[in-house]
Amino acid sequence: MSEPDIDLRFVYDGNxxxxxxxxxxxIENAPxxxxxxxxxAGCITPTTTYKRKNLAVLxxxxxxxxxxxxxxxxxxxxxxxxxxxKVPIKDLRKIKNGTSQSRRFKVSGNEYKWKVAGNGxxxxxxxxxxxxxxxxxxxxMSLKIAPRCVNMLERIVITCFLNLWFKGxxxxxxxxxxxxxxx
Numbered sequence: 680m681s682e683p684d685i686d687l688r689f690v691y692d693g694n695x696x697x698x699x700x701x702x703x704x705x706i707e708n709a710p711x712x713x714x715x716x717x718x719x720a721g722c723i724t725p726t727t728t729y730k731r732k733n734l735a736v737l738x739x740x741x742x743x744x745x746x747x748x749x750x751x752x753x754x755x756x757x758x759x760x761x762x763x764x765k766v767p768i769k770d771l772r773k774i775k776n777g778t779s780q781s782r783r784f785k786v787s788g789n790e791y792k793w794k795v796a797g798n799g800x801x802x803x804x805x806x807x808x809x810x811x812x813x814x815x816x817x818x819x820m821s822l823k824i825a826p827r828c829v830n831m832l833e834r835i836v837i838t839c840f841l842n843l844w845f846k847g848x849x850x851x852x853x854x855x856x857x858x859x860x861x862x
Contacts, residue, residue, distance in 0.1 A: 684823040698727045
């Protein structure tokens, strides 16, 4: 019998900025996994900070940040330790060609891609062999991640969030002429 997917729920607190939310694992009495905080006023260069819950001591620890140059560009920092990994947002949403409907990203040299599901609301992520990695179910605000991908959980959550953010701004699809079109 295969291990069940890691089931995460995005929880928004009613803040007007969708970059403020918590990610909770759907297991009875499980603590939250990640927390995203984005200041809504007074920042010249807004930064979304994300924290990971240290389950050993049940305290939040900064896990990385997203520095926004504009609402559609910036840099994601994965980790805060000795060698944090800095990745431009555009590299976490690469388009293979002008007609591509998927958004690609790499982890440790392996390519993954997010696609919009047939209902136009949900997203799913596959690896370069087209094997299931994750699925976003919009009506449940749920992200289900294959257990074999636990070591890249934060990358999947961040890339899912970024794709939802861009989709919400109407910046997912490209029409044949190459100009962005609304979804």
